[in-house]
Amino acid sequence: MSGKRSLLERLAAGPVIGDGGFIFALEKRGYVKAGPWTPEATVEHPEAVRQLHREFLRAGSDVMQAFTFYASEDKLTDRGNTAGKKIGVAAINREAAKIAKEVAAEGDALTLGSLSQCPSYLEGKGEAKVKSEFRKQVEVFTKEGLDFLLCEYFEHVEEIQWAIQVCKESGKTVAATMCIGPEGDMHGVSAAECAIRMARSGADLVGVNCHYDPFVALETMRRMKQGLDAAGLKPYLMMQPVAYHTPDAGKQGFIDLPEFPFALEGRIATRWDMHRYAREAFELGVRYIGGCCGFEPYHIRAIAEELSAERGGKMPQGSIKHDMWGGGLTMHTKPWVRARASREYWENLKPASGRPYCPGMSEPDNWAEKKKGHM
Amino acid sequence: MSGKRSLLERLAAGPVIGDGGFIFALEKRGYVKAGPWTPEATVEHPEAVRQLHREFLRAGSDVMQAFTFYASEDKLTDRGNTAGKKIGVAAINREAAKIAKEVAAEGDALTLGSLSQCPSYLEGKGEAKVKSEFRKQVEVFTKEGLDFLLCEYFEHVEEIQWAIQVCKESGKTVAATMCIGPEGDMHGVSAAECAIRMARSGADLVGVNCHYDPFVALETMRRMKQGLDAAGLKPYLMMQPVAYHTPDAGKQGFIDLPEFPFALEGRIATRWDMHRYAREAFELGVRYIGGCCGFEPYHIRAIAEELSAERGGKMPQGSIKHDMWGGGLTMHTKPWVRARASREYWENLKPASGRPYCPGMSEPDNWAEKKKGHM
Amino acid sequence: MSGKRSLLERLAAGPVIGDGGFIFALEKRGYVKAGPWTPEATVEHPEAVRQLHREFLRAGSDVMQAFTFYASEDKLTDRGNTAGKKIGVAAINREAAKIAKEVAAEGDALTLGSLSQCPSYLEGKGEAKVKSEFRKQVEVFTKEGLDFLLCEYFEHVEEIQWAIQVCKESGKTVAATMCIGPEGDMHGVSAAECAIRMARSGADLVGVNCHYDPFVALETMRRMKQGLDAAGLKPYLMMQPVAYHTPDAGKQGFIDLPEFPFALEGRIATRWDMHRYAREAFELGVRYIGGCCGFEPYHIRAIAEELSAERGGKMPQGSIKHDMWGGGLTMHTKPWVRARASREYWENLKPASGRPYCPGMSEPDNWAEKKKGHM
């Protein structure tokens, strides 16, 4: 690891590309259970976790994010979850770290350990208890020598501030992303104010992850940036949104859409959506650009391809099997398919759903104030 | 292999479950190039091919289909493809067979080697040349001891008859599926007549694969069955459709839809669509039920779960991480998401696309007779 | 009336343009009740009926169709309808005829009286009773001197044959249109066979009205024409479809769509749809081209404009206020609206519904076999 440039050095040089969503990808592959969404696969099926890491590395990810989402002890034993007892918080986090390091070493990638919101916070157990949950994970991350830490998927700014504080104890670089939208956190704190508080708590990178599609998330980032600029704060900006189109999501994001989590297919973004996302994020000043639920390796590759010039012409390994903008179609048998081998074609296409009995948007459940009138 | 029950024994006992689409899944994972769509990944990245096999095995597939799609020598050297020269037809097919056997042995699965339509046919090179292309692959399959053979993805019944004839030389069980829709093959032969000819050429299983969604494909199967019944022929019925909704596809299937192949996301079927597919296929009398492009492991698992009773109560290994009909959601944090843990909920949902600026259907390219009027 | 060319003379010379739907237009204007759909407005509010006739005349209609839809005595007293008793079948039909004649005289239009299917048929009261119902109307039409007769909106070919026979007694030209789709009548008689029977019963014009949009109706006409051609019969072809897009309608047409009759707005055809309808109908050989429910005067004007060349360059009076293909927009204030003043613009537009929470198609009620799979 000694020779690797650090995260901050890389950010100073240009955009850093994150990875995609392990939980959702591994659910589809058969290794994660929807509902609890915990990562015991690191112990149960390390080969599956390792392969997914490799695919993201190949797609251009600069960071191997250890698969420690929701791996706090209280979550691993919550609502009948047996992973916490049978396997244990330490083992799950440790194996995650080992796999991340192993694959990172196959390229030039950094590693990170992440904390997410924990049941103890929602149950009102208080700062000391919540921080102790976080420390159990951070200890492993430190011991395993992961390169930096990430607090991600927090709905309340108060809790993420505690998480940042625990992470800072390690002396490592700390990134912090909340799963909020343009309207701010669940306690009514605005997106701008959330960003300010995360930065003031010591986060070196600040932004959002999960819950919204890239374009809604960009609106949240815009508000965060305005707040940070106004407060004179200059953390790096980071975002890892979901790969599902969510123009109709409400305050809690895609969780509340009726399609969550087993009928989201129609909302999956194309690689071309990701080109646009990468470009718009970069132009806004975001420097850590990755994905969350729904991001598959080819989505990450699209980001890497779009930002190739900004990254010194570097192309992902996986582009050996992908000519930009559909170029591979020139090798197709049918002339009218070969005619689709152009940027203009794919950028202008409005893809049909093949589901004429289904609508374009849904009304979220739990919509405090159901949107009326427009049907 | 000695102890394994043969394909025909299994079919006699109940439904056999196929696997999903390697080409499309591995394209998203970064190992296959869209356009040529050839399977040299068996040599270049065996670990990725092996992992996908394992996922399908875990999802309930009874057959490990060696990844030999489009692996005829003429295709591997077609239109600038270098795989044929650099790696070679024998090596690609041999490694595919080895990986399939390796993973099959981890469970109780059968293996198969497949042939697909080849450029020599379209170029009019004649029966002898086309058959010699097929023999190069069949030799490898025989030498490697694959359990049975499959001729799949043929648009012309004449060519698949030649392929069946070559396969029959091996003495193995032969399955045959064309990529045609209800309107029949590209030379105007009806679906019923295609089925009859495949059966008369010696295919033990007859049906369709690729090009259409399960429900359009079921209509084709219905016509094939009527033809076979009328002719007094009784091959087993087999189908492996795509996982993309294609109510609007024309004579050449999803290839002609403007979204092919890089903007099909909105059309991806849900696991609930697959429950319905499995049930309707079984009721029609189809006994080999699998998938093609777009089928991910979780789609195959849905088929296995739906037909569990018909398979003696057997559940796929992957169902350890999946409670039927959304049951895992009872462990979710939000009460309104827990309320979605029911069959009724998912069966009745009309999932939104999240793309209000996009339509429900597209007009295929190359539509001889563009559908007019309805917009 | 003496100097007017007859219907058959006009048909021999070129396309004759019908009128639009009185029932639906007058329901929106406040003079007809949805449910019974009977035409007592001819007595209650003659000024409203007269004005609508004038609008169709102005739009290019060659025929003023007396507003006698569902004006059989048994229908006027059916299910609590009081019009039959309070006003009476004779008065309603007579006033309808008078208004039609009055407005026809303001131009060069013909007049017609029409019969529709009657409750006595459905109640199984038999040929004699049903024919006696029809005779009550035909007597009025004859006495009032309407130019020709029309049997329209019949779901059973047997009943329309009886109606044609009654009309033939008058010695007048008789037209006959059924409200069936491509699948034929409610007793399972094919569309082709229905056409043949209507022609053999003596109808001079044969075709369809109501229940389906122009493009579904054209498919029915295609089948009717094939049947007639095969049988060596040469009646004129006539069609008056609804102005609502119904690609999803089942065997009973738009009645069964969940939107019928109070939420059909999103399905209303544009004037450009009508250009296409007129052209395709003419090319198929249809010579009496009009509309039914949902057709407003501007829809008829679009037909007249499209077929102007085929009608000797004649343009409807109402085109004083309408430059073809959006030409009037050249006088608009905004440059980007002026840019829409072209045929190419309007022919290629795929108009949005403004209802992102609504689907493109519905499943009909009473669908014997619900279409499954595609959502």
Add this chain to the structure above:
Amino acid sequence: MSGKRSLLERLAAGPVIGDGGFIFALEKRGYVKAGPWTPEATVEHPEAVRQLHREFLRAGSDVMQAFTFYASEDKLTDRGNTAGKKIGVAAINREAAKIAKEVAAEGDALTLGSLSQCPSYLEGKGEAKVKSEFRKQVEVFTKEGLDFLLCEYFEHVEEIQWAIQVCKESGKTVAATMCIGPEGDMHGVSAAECAIRMARSGADLVGVNCHYDPFVALETMRRMKQGLDAAGLKPYLMMQPVAYHTPDAGKQGFIDLPEFPFALEGRIATRWDMHRYAREAFELGVRYIGGCCGFEPYHIRAIAEELSAERGGKMPQGSIKHDMWGGGLTMHTKPWVRARASREYWENLKPASGRPYCPGMSEPDNWAEKKKGHM
């Protein structure tokens, strides 16, 4: 007129119901030209204008709004319009007033004369010239004794203030509605500030008309009300939106949608949308509730039916032909259609467009900043 209660008396007693859109309704009937949109039909075809007035009266309108939209002299001679020269501003306005008075006398309706924005303003001709244009119309209104005046369809608050000032010279009650959306006027003045300025200029009623659907318009009204409340102003609130769903409209409203004006059909609101509109408007405190482009008589009747209780149980005359909430369907022949005779059915229906090849929303032309990402 002596016995009639004045507008302000009526407003004090309960909601007053406006009428619908003459321009669009008469365009479809063949008497108004799309593009210039001027009302010379008052002279050319008074019977058509009179009939439409009667239909609105019958539907429950309390006000007969003389058809004087865009009837300023500079507009009547703008861009090749010949109505100004051939017929003249005075005649057009005078005949409009006469027809309105004639029909109003058939019921208990008030009459109004209206001014709209004029080309002289946009051409920068200044206050004196613009006001002189307005005075030409107001003189006629005063001479004809119309009950009150309305300034409607102004995009710039400055111009409507001048119009209000001219109207105030007459001593009559003055209403003022701008065609702006939630974002305010074309000069960047907020909706709240526009409302305040209209009230301070002397308008007795303040609000919006045209350009947006009822639900977008309600959002504008909400902002206007907040501004007025904060400023301590208490004019009556008035709104007359379009009957086209416009969730996707930009700053200039439905004009900018690609479907304007000849392919808006799919966006037409149902009567049930109007029930909801009426209820929400009343609850917000709006007391003059009417419609603009696209509102047909049955839309107005739905408002009158919804607010019947608030209007002392008064029902519109046209409800003789309309049982509330689909009640007339109990008289339908088919049992599954009779089953639709309920409020619950129609309130919950998400009506399909019958256009599966068309999207739910469009991108407006002239979108300064095209909405990106969501497709």
